[in-house]
Amino acid sequence: MGSTGTLTFPRTIDFEAAAQYIQSFEKAPGGVLVFDLEDTIAIHYSFIGFMIHMKKEMENSGGRLIVKLSPTLKKTIQRLNLDGFFPEHAHVAQPAQELHISVN
Numbered sequence: 001m002g003s004t005g006t007l008t009f010p011r012t013i014d015f016e017a018a019a020q021y022i023q024s025f026e027k028a029p030g031g032v033l034v035f036d037l038e039d040t041i042a043i044h045y046s047f048i049g050f051m052i053h054m055k056k057e058m059e060n061s062g063g064r065l066i067v068k069l070s071p072t073l074k075k076t077i078q079r080l081n082l083d084g085f086f087p088e089h090a091h092v093a094q095p096a097q098e099l100h101i102s103v104n
Contacts, residue, residue, distance in 0.1 A: 006036055011039055011041055013042070015046060017047075021047065025057075031064075032064045032065075033066070035051065037067065037070055040069075041072045043076075048077075055067075069086070
């Protein structure tokens, strides 16, 4: 597996921000990508579609997507019956590199 990177998301992700994240990731990176949503309390539903898409893309490219959720988002994911799709991961095996993606 390639490198490990972590992308930390803001407290809220509205429709416009979700659309910009989708545009920022036209192609899934290799390796392990961690979506750190531990401080995020609200997301637009289109962002959930983006997470599903990224997980599939990462797996198709031989990588892996790890999603760290806040308690609020864990409940949302459970209510949508996606908790099996985004299982909790206690740790990342490799040291993480911080990724910076500009969303204006």
